[in-house]
Amino acid sequence: MVLVESGSVKVVLSEHNGAQVIAGPYGPGELIGELGVLDQRPRSATVIAHRDGTGVRVVASIFRRLVEQDHDVLVLVNATLRDRLHRADRRQLAIASQDVTTRVAAQLLTWADTFGEASSDGVVVRGIPQGDLAKAVVASAKSVDAALKVLRAAGLVRTRRLWFLLPDPTLLRDLLNDRGWRKTT
Structure with a gap:
């Protein structure tokens, strides 16, 4: 799991047929890869830097422990997932109606x-x-x-x-x- 501190990255989802969908980009303060860590599943996307920056990498076992023990970390994860869901909803609506x-x-x-x-x-x-x-x-x-x-x-x-x-x-x-x-x- 990575917390983006500065710069920007794009998250690319690849389909089996080779098609790619850009799920990002993401910038400072955003989490990348947290869902896969929490589900203990392999990554499903590729993260590519758009601009030079820094990030904090947190080992999966430590991140899971932080989520269990620190309420603020759990709140951050929930906010991240909520924001992504809203973003996905807006994107679907835009594709269909704009x-x-x-x-x-x-x-x-x-x-x-x-x-x-x-x-x-x-x-x-x-x-x-x-x-x-x-x-x-x-x-x-x-x-x-x-x-x-x-x-x-x-x-x-x-x-x-x-x-x-x-x-x-x-x-x-x-x-x-x-x-x-x-x-x-």
Whole structure:
């Protein structure tokens, strides 16, 4: 089990047919691998660093003992699992009910909130390839490229290689909450 202290990592789930789903990324303060340790099962995902950082690795037997003996650790594990369940629910709902541009904008906002860096130009999300964005929103690379083109044209996102800038995340969030926003962009 690892507690991410700084930086960011992505969690990649692989299917038997070779398809990959990005379950992360995760940033500071988040637990990785705790469920497998508690269930005493082999890992089901691969963790890959997005940005340099640090983490604390806790040996499985020690982590299980901490969960049993320290109420605060149990609370952290429960909060982690609850947050992941809510994240998965929101993702399923988004896939079923939102167009790709909306899903891309929402995912970029989530990443900006999780591990974005404030700059004089807005909030920057670094280290994530566009292909990972496509996997995260369950869309083709071509569809994500088209969505980013719409968002760039509206001045809501700027992009470079492994770099997304949200000049005004509050405006983007407000637009996403306005059901008619796509008619104006």
